[in-house]
Amino acid sequence: MADGAAYRVTVQEGGVIFTPEPGGARALRERSKQTLLDFQDQTGSSGPEQDQP
Numbered sequence: 001m002a003d004g005a006a007y008r009v010t011v012q013e014g015g016v017i018f019t020p021e022p023g024g025a026r027a028l029r030e031r032s033k034q035t036l037l038d039f040q041d042q043t044g045s046s047g048p049e050q051d052q053p
Contacts (some may be wrong), residue, residue, distance in 0.1 A: 005011040006024025 004025055006021040006028055007018040008021045008024070010019065
């Protein structure tokens with residue numbers, strides 16, 4: 001396995017198979033960014049300035 005690469009995992013009776021997923025690492029980074037944005041929207045916080053009176 002290569003550092004920074006994404007893999008699709010398949011579980012079978014005899015074990016686990018890792019198959020390289022082209023473009024998977026990029027997609028995962030984008031999904032992580034979107035999750036952070038969604039979380040920030042849900043809390044209603046737009047940054048540190050919100051904490052000041």
